[in-house]
Amino acid sequence: PTTRNFNFVVSEMDGAPDGFNKTMLVVNGLFPGPTIEANQGDQIVVTVTNQLSTRTTIHWHGLYQNGTNYYDGTASVTECGIPPGESLTYDFSVAEFSGTTWWHLQLTHVDTQYTDGIEGALIIHPTSYPSNFPTWDEDLVVELADVYHTISSTIVSEYLSGTSSPSGQSGLALETPDSGAINGIGQYDGSTNYFDFNLQPNKTYRLRLIHEGSAAQIRFSIDYHALTVIEADSTLTEPYTVEGITLAVAQRYSVLITTNQTAEPQGNYWIRAELISGLTVSGTNSDIRGIIRYDNSTDTPTTSTDPGVPNSGLSDLNVASLTPAISNTPPSSTKSYTVDFSIGVTSSGGAIAAMNGTSWTPLSGTSTLLQIVDAAKNGSTYAAEGSSVEPDNQFIITEDDIQVVDLLLVNTGPGAHPFHLHGHTPYVMGFGTGSFDGTGLNTVNPITRDTYLVPSGGWLMARFITDNPGIWTIHCHIAWHMAAGLLMQVNSLPSKSSQFDIPQAILDQCSA
Template sequence: MGKAGQQPARLQLLDEKKEIPATEAARTGRGRRLFLFAGVAAGLIVVALALGLGLGLGLKHHHRGSPAATSSPSPTPSPSPTNSTASESLQSWRRDTAEYNLSMDWDINAAPTTRVFNLTVSEIQAAPDGVMRTMLVFNNQFPGPLIRVNQGDRVLVNVTNQLTNATAVHWHGLYQNGTNWMDGTSGITQCPIPAGTSFLYNFTVENQFGTYWYHSHHSTQYTDGLVAPFIVHSPEEAAVQKDYDYDQIILLQDWYHDLSTALLPDYFASGNENAEPVPDNGLIQGTNVFDCSSYGDDSGYDCQNNSTQATFAITQGKRYRLRLINVGAFGEFQFSVDNHTLSVIEADSTLVEPVTINRLPINIAQRYSVILTANQTATNYWIRSWMNTYCFSDDNAPILNPDVKALLTYTNTTNEPTESADWASALDIVCEDLVTATLVPSGITPAPSADVAYKIDVAFQIGAYALDKAYINSTTWVPETIPTLNQAVAGLHTLNNSFSTSGLSTAFDQTSQFVIDVPNYQVVDLLINSLDEGAHPFHLHGHQFWVMASDSTGDFDWSTYKDLNTTNPMRRDTLTIDAYGWALIRFKADNPGMWAFHCHISWHMEAGLLMQFQTRDDIMKDWTIPEDVLGLCNG
C-alpha cells in the first residue's frame, strides 16, 4: 500500500503456513486469507500470516451442583457511598445499590486529589436470583463497590486476596499511560496476586472521563461476581449535565448457577466443538427472580423463590441519565423501557450527539449512557434487558428466561405494571452493535492517516485430541508464567533486537503469544476478519480506537479505503465483530506498554482468543518495573 488511501502494493510472506490436517481443513466454511500489513517509509506493505480454521458455535449446557465455600472471610470496608437513600432490609451479602445513584452534588471541578479504596477478594455463598451458589466478590458483597473519581485524580486501590487461588484486577477502559504494570492483566502486565497477600494498584486517571468498570482479569473469575462500576468525572461533563436531573448506574449481567471453574471442564472436553456454557438467568443491578420449579427435585441446587427484581423509583417530569454497563460473560442484551424512548449520549466513555432509540443492543464490556425522561402516566413500567438467545445455539429452556426485567416506578411501589407495553419493533436476531454510523462524537477528533496496518483472522480450530481452541491466525493464547511486559522490558534493557523489531514479534513463542511490536509512535490500522459464526465483542486495552468501517458479510473493499470517514468517526474501546463479519479500526500507538486485544466473552478469552500490541519501545527501554509488581512473580 502506498500513502494512506491507496491499495496494498505487494505481498510478502512473513512466516510459513502451518500444516493443517485435511480432516480439519474440511471443517472450515471459508477460505483462509490471513495477512499482516507492515509499514515502510513510503507507505504500507502487506505481509501474510499463518492460518487459523473457522468453526461454528455448538452450544450445550450441563448443570452441576455448586461446591461448598472454602473460606469464610471477614468483610473489608468498601469506599463510602457518595450519597445514601433509605432502602429495605438487605441480605448481608447484597450491596445496597443506592450507592449507584450518583449524587449530582459531586464537584466535577475539584482540584486533583488522591483517593484511596480497599478491596478484599473473597468467596461467599449467596443467591442473587434465589439459587444459592459459591460466588467470588469484592468486600464480601455483590455487586462490587463503586469507585468514583475525577479526571486527574491519583487512585490507590489496595487489593487483599482472601481466595485460595490467585487473582488480578483490571480497570476496564482506563489508559494507564505510564503505568502499564497497573493494567491488571494476568500473564501480560503482572503476575496474579497470590492467595493470602495484598497488592496496591497505584495510577492516575488522566485525559479521559466517563463510564468504566473494573473486574478480575484472571481466568474466568469475573464471571463469578468480581465486577463493579468505575466512574470518572470531568469539568467537560458540564455540557451534558444540563440535560439530566439524576445520574444512575445500571449493571446488566448474564448469570450462571455454577462456578465458572466447574463449567470449564465440559467446555474444554475433547470433541466438544466450542460448546460454551449457556447462562441460566440474567441480572439487573445484581438481582432477579428465578422459577425454582424449572429444576427437578434432584437438581442439586438450593433454590428459594425469595428473590426480587430491581426497582428504580422516578419522579414525573424528571430526566435520568442511565449508565448501562454489560458486566456479563457471554450474552448480549437488548435494553429498553416500556413506553419510554431513550436518548443515547455516551458509548464506551465517548460523548455522542443524542440519538433517540427504543431498543439498545449492548454487548459484553460495553457501556452506554441513555437519558430517560419521566413523561408517561404515573404508574409502573417494565425495564427490559432481553438476552439475545439467537447468539446461542441452545436456549437452555426451560431454565433460562431471556426476558430479564426490572421495575420502573413512578409510585414508589412494587406493583406489577398494568399499562406497560413492550415496543412493537422486532428484537434483533443477530448479535451486533448499535449502527456505528448513528453515533457521532460530540467532540470532533479527526482520525489521522494510518502509518501501518495489520490484518488478523479470528477463528476456532479443532486440534490434537479434538480439543477446540480459539485462534488469532496461528496462535492460541496461553498466559505466560513471566508476564510478557516483564520479558519485553528486560529484553529492551539488554538491547535484544528480537524485542524491538517492527511487526509480528519473534521474541515470544508464537504458538501461545501473538504480539505485534510497534517500536515507535505510529498510527495503526487493524483489520479484524471473523471466520466464526458467532459474534465477538473485542476490547483493546490502553486505548480508544476509531471505528473506520465494518460489515457483517464479505471482505473489506480496499478500493474504498481513500473514502473512509476521517473527519470524526466513532471512538470506543469495545466493538462487536459480527459473525463472519469484519471491522477496520484505527488507533494511535502512543501509549507505551503491552496491551491486550481480546474477545471479552470470558469463555473465549480462556480458550485463547487474545493477542497483544507492544508499543513505544523507545520509551519502554528506559522503564524500571516497580519492585512490588516484580515481586508478585515470587509468590
C-alpha cells in the same frame, strides 16, 4: 489532584442473585462490587487483598494507564497475579480519561473469575461537557450481566476440554446463561425479586448502562420510555433517541430518560434486559426484569408483552449511526495490520481460538512486560516484529515512534465477537460482513470506543495511535473465548515499554 482510596477484598461466598444459591467470587462481599467514582484528574489508589485460593487481578477496563502499564491488571501480560493471601496496591491517574466504564478481574487463560462476580462500575466525571450537551437531574448506574449457576472455572475447563457442560452442551456451544441480573438481581425459576429505582416524576435521569457479563448480548429497554443515547463506551455522542439498545459484553451506553409517562400501568414500568445467547436450554430465563417506579409506587407492573414506546416511530440503536459529540477527524494511518481470528476444535472436541494462526498461551512465573524490561536491562532485544524469536504469545511490535495503526480484524467464523484493546480508544473506521474491499470506512467523524463488535464472518477496522507505552492486550471479551486464547498483545513504543520501573510489589508476585 484528589486521591481516592479504596480497599478491595476478594473472597468466595455463597449468593443467590437470581434466587438460585451458588458459589460466587466477590469484592467486599458485594455483587456487583463497589462502584469507583472519581473526577477526571484524580489519582485512584486501590489496595486489592486476595482471600481466594487462586491468584487474582483487577483490570480497569478502558483506562489508559499512561506511564503505569504495570497497573493494567492483566495476568501474565502486565503482572503475575496477586497470590493467595497477598495484596497489591494499584495506583494510577485518570487525568486523560473520563466516562462510564467498569473494573473486573483479568486472568487471561483458563480461569475467568469475573463471571463469578468480581466486577463493578468505574465512573469518571469529566472536567467539562461540551456546550449544548444535554443535561440531567440525576445519575444512576445500571449494571447488566448474564448469570451462570456453575462456577466459571468448571464452565471453562469443560469448554476447553470438550467434555459436556452442566447443561448438556458440548464442544463449541457456548455455555448458556441460566439467567441474568440488573444491578445484581435477576429471576430464575419463578423468582419475583426485582431491582427497582424509585424516581421522581418529570425529571430527567442519566442511566449508565454497563454490560458486566460474560457471553450473551443483552437488549435493554424500559416500557413506554424512550432512551436518548449520549455516551457509547466512554465517548460522548450526539443525542440519539431509540427504543432499545443491544449491548455486547463490556460495552456501555449512557441514556437519558424522562419520567413523564402517563401510560398504563401508571407509576411503575418494567426495565427489560433480554439475554440473547443464540442458544436456549430449558430452564434458562432470558427475560430479566427490573422496575422503574414513580413516587414510591409499590405495585408490580402488569404489562407482559413489551409495549415499546407506543406511537413514537422509534427503533433500536444502530451502532453505525453513532456520532461523537465532539467531532474528531482521525489522522491518516501510517501502518496497517490484518489479524484474522476464529474458534476451532481440538482433536478431543474442546474449543481453541486462533489469531493469525496462533492461540494465546499464558506465561508462568513472569509477564510479558517483565520479560521486556529484563531483556533491556541485559542489553538484549526481547523480540522484533516478524523475527524468529517473536514469542508464541503473539506480538505486534510497532516502530519506535508514534504510529497511527489501522488494525483490520477479520472474523473468519460464525458469531459476532466483541473486541477490546487495552490502553487505547480506537476510532471505529468501519465494519461489515463478507471481506473488506477497501471501502466502507468513515474517515470524517467516526465514533471512538473501546469495545466493538466484529460481525459474524465479517470485518472491522479499528484505527489507534500508539502514543501510550506498554504491553496491551487485544482480545475478544467473551469470557470463554478469551480463555480459549482469543487474545494477543500490542507493544506500543517498545523503547519506552522496556524502560518501565516496575514496582517491587509486582516483581515479588512473579517470584511468589
